[in-house]
Amino acid sequence: MPVTTIASRDIHVDGEGFLTNYDEWDPELAEQLAKQIGVDLTDRHWTAITFLREDYAARAETPGLRRVSHGAGIPTKELFTLFPKKPAKKMAYIAGLPKPQGCV
Amino acid sequence: MRRLLVLGAGTAGTTVVNKLRRRLPRSQWRVTVVEATDRHYYQPGYLFLPFGGYTPAQVAKPVRKLITRGVDLIRGRVDRVILAENRVLLHDGRSLPYDYLVIATGVSPRPDQTPGMLDGGQWRRSIFDFYTFDGALALAKALDNFDAGRLVVHITDMPIKCPVAPLEFAFLAEDFFGRRGTRDKIELTYATPLPGAFTKPIAAARLGTMLDERNIALESDFLVERVDDTALVSYDDRRVPFDLLVTVPLNMGAEYVARSGLGDELNLVPVDRGTLLARLGQRFRHRRRQRHPHVEGRLGRAFRGRGLHHQLPCVRLRAADDRPIRRARQLLRRVRPR
Numbered sequence: 001m002p003v004t005t006i007a008s009r010d011i012h013v014d015g016e017g018f019l020t021n022y023d024e025w026d027p028e029l030a031e032q033l034a035k036q037i038g039v040d041l042t043d044r045h046w047t048a049i050t051f052l053r054e055d056y057a058a059r060a061e062t063p064g065l066r067r068v069s070h071g072a073g074i075p076t077k078e079l080f081t082l083f084p085k086k087p088a089k090k091m092a093y094i095a096g097l098p099k100p101q102g103c104v
Numbered sequence: 105m106r107r108l109l110v111l112g113a114g115t116a117g118t119t120v121v122n123k124l125r126r127r128l129p130r131s132q133w134r135v136t137v138v139e140a141t142d143r144h145y146y147q148p149g150y151l152f153l154p155f156g157g158y159t160p161a162q163v164a165k166p167v168r169k170l171i172t173r174g175v176d177l178i179r180g181r182v183d184r185v186i187l188a189e190n191r192v193l194l195h196d197g198r199s200l201p202y203d204y205l206v207i208a209t210g211v212s213p214r215p216d217q218t219p220g221m222l223d224g225g226q227w228r229r230s231i232f233d234f235y236t237f238d239g240a241l242a243l244a245k246a247l248d249n250f251d252a253g254r255l256v257v258h259i260t261d262m263p264i265k266c267p268v269a270p271l272e273f274a275f276l277a278e279d280f281f282g283r284r285g286t287r288d289k290i291e292l293t294y295a296t297p298l299p300g301a302f303t304k305p306i307a308a309a310r311l312g313t314m315l316d317e318r319n320i321a322l323e324s325d326f327l328v329e330r331v332d333d334t335a336l337v338s339y340d341d342r343r344v345p346f347d348l349l350v351t352v353p354l355n356m357g358a359e360y361v362a363r364s365g366l367g368d369e370l371n372l373v374p375v376d377r378g379t380l381l382a383r384l385g386q387r388f389r390h391r392r393r394q395r396h397p398h399v400e401g402r403l404g405r406a407f408r409g410r411g412l413h414h415q416l417p418c419v420r421l422r423a424a425d426d427r428p429i430r431r432a433r434q435l436l437r438r439v440r441p442r
């Protein structure tokens with residue numbers, strides 16, 4: 001696993017930059033990760049990110065859009081505004097979780 | 105006498121009762137399966153029905169014939185699981201007590217979950233699905249009458265019970281029109297919520313050009329918000345118009361799962377991937393630190409449709425028999441690419 005340095009810390013990531021260690025994440029790091037993909041975190045973003053973190057802890061699986069929308073109470077349409085173009089991927093990236101799974 | 109109760113006699117329920125009946129002594133165990141229909145459908149066959157590759161009789165068999173002797177088959181629809189009382193209520197009022205319960209009622213396509221899909225006036229006119237027996241048969245007629253225009257093959261959202269089936273459908277359609285001599289009058293598009301038709305690195309590298317080679321347009325990262333008459337509209341405001349839409353509607357578990365307080369937002373029962381035991385409430389939370397990511401990954405992939413681990417949750421089944429799971433793990437270890 002590659003190691004990268006963000007906010008002067010060594011972080012384990014996969015080939016696409018998704019964190020591979022749940023416990024290496026903290027809110028400060030999230031701000032940095034968000035900045036890298038051009039997202040400015042507001043309270044609304046944090047509602048989503050917090051849900052992702054908690055849900056992953058409970059289910060060991062990065063939640064998809066439908067689940068985030070349902071669980072965090074944010075309409076899917078709004079998730080597309082908060083995390084433009086690829087919301088599921090961007091949320092997972094900022095929340096320090098594995099990339100959501102494709103299957104084929 | 106201990107009672108094993110299985111809900112649903114589809115692929116999973118049938119396999120479970122037939123295998124366990126052989127292993128559980130009849131003097132000690134009563135094995136019962138509840139099924140809502142009297143037909144067992146071979147769902148992979150739905151892919152071929154629209155193209156005349158199978159006849160309806162080839163994909164539907166009496167449930168009874170597939171269930172081992174010594175298993176009680178109850179025809180009925182599950183209304184609710186009452187966990188606190190270890191019993192299951194059927195719609196007709198019957199009450200079935202259990203000591204061990206296996207939930208195997210699967211998932212079904214839900215076009216009602218996308219605005220405009222079922223209620224927009226185009227359902228079974230220009231919008232079809234092939235994830236149901238009726239849908240596949242209706243689509244056969246529609247394909248027979250379709251000689252020119254835009255055909256869109258579409259996935260609403262993941263997970264679906266067979267992630268490659270829509271791709272297979274697109275290729276079969278391409279071949280079908282080719283043989284009928286209409287291919288050049290038909291525009292084919294594949295619309296998927298995933299980042300590509302193939303998303304696993306090896307499949308993407310080896311097979312990624314298959315759509316291009318067949319002149320099938322790809323609309324990726326396409327998450328449908330609604331159907332607007334004869335166009336799909338995504339959350340990011342892309343429109344994909346169609347003359348014929350073949351969609352895989354949202355796949356959801358049975359409603360009784362939600363009514364019983366067992367399901368998530370898709371009425372799927374969260375389970376431990378290693379054991380397929382239902383994670384009921386807080387009881388399983390403490391386990392999160394003991395996860396075995398490799399085992400999970402393998403098991404997850406063992407069953408097509410990412411979801412069988414959701415679709416086949418067992419309550420306390422492991423105590424009875426965990427050999428099938430261990431066997432699955434062994435097999436997967438062998439086929440896993442290094």
Ligand SMILES: Cc1cc2nc3c(=O)[nH]c(=O)nc-3n(C[C@H](O)[C@H](O)[C@H](O)COP(=O)(O)OP(=O)(O)OC[C@H]3O[C@@H](n4cnc5c(N)ncnc54)[C@H](O)[C@@H]3O)c2cc1C
Nearest residue numbers: 112114115116139140147148150181182209210266408415
């Ligand atoms: C088009 C298509 C192609 C596929 N191709 C493949 C393939 O090539 N290979 C592969 O491995 N898999 C394939 N699959 C997937 C495979 O069919 C499913 O994964 C499998 O059927 C799931 O088994 P199951 O027992 O969980 O659900 P099902 O087989 O769907 O069975 C569920 C059963 O529960 C019953 N039921 C539901 N609700 C209730 C209720 N409330 N009360 C009583 N009974 C109820 C239903 O009537 C049904 O009989 C395909 C699926 C489709 C749709």
